[in-house]
Amino acid sequence: MNNESGAAKLKAMVEESRYIVFFGGAGVSTESGIPDFRSADGLFRKVDNRRVSPEEILSRDFFRRHPEDFYSFYSSSLIHTDARPNAAHLALAELEKQGKLKAVITQNIDGLHGLAGSRNVLELHGSVQRNYCMECREPYPLSIIVESKGAVPRCTLCGGVIKPDVVLYQESLDMALLESAANYIAKADMLIVAGTSLSVQPAAGLVRLYRGDRLVLINKTPTPMDRYADLLLNEKVGQALGPFLPQKDV
């Protein structure tokens, strides 16, 4: 489908819908300057003379065994204090304000949906904004990680290692949050899935719970769910959702 007819179809679908749910991944934030993992090869690291993937570095085992290498990667690749919401984040906040969009479900940990003004955001993988001491559970803001400049941040009360409140590989997701996400998707009359390769579970499983006939998939590259989409847009998320940005006062 060309961009023009795709845009018109998306607009018509949004107009007809009353309970839109959005499900997104790292591709939603690339236009804010935060790289995803699958598009870029540059996020691989050398540890003990071995080429290590971002997924391995962001695992529970790796965090325990190599906290220094974990934080060196995490601070440089996943912390982007200058990143600002892009057209996609802002358009979704506007659709929520209009009462059309009921929930944003995200695999991202960057907090940009909240910064854009979205209120009902289900952060399945947690957030870089929240951190806590693994020994005494003292909570810490993002600034403790930024100020550590890639070194392992330590609790100022007990000296324990501080861990970001993000779900690492090998860790389980918050079940109540997952159930809530599943309920939103099952109730949706339109599901917009964007900027996700749908290769990390439970993403693909959640999308399968959608029962309506307005499944929109916006992704630059093919995904395993493309054939189920009622509307498939192989373009940038910000470009596809740009028309839903707030109208400027005239």
Ligand code: NAD
């Ligand atoms: P992913 O599996 O969700 O893949 C990203 C997808 O988005 C790719 O298919 C890519 O082609 C597409 N894409 C990239 N930019 C796009 C754009 N502007 N418009 C449309 N499509 C675009 O994500 P991943 O990068 O493999 O990351 C896996 C996990 O790592 C995520 O679930 C997340 O927890 C974490 N992560 C988070 C962030 C973040 O918070 N911003 C960034 C990187 C990774």
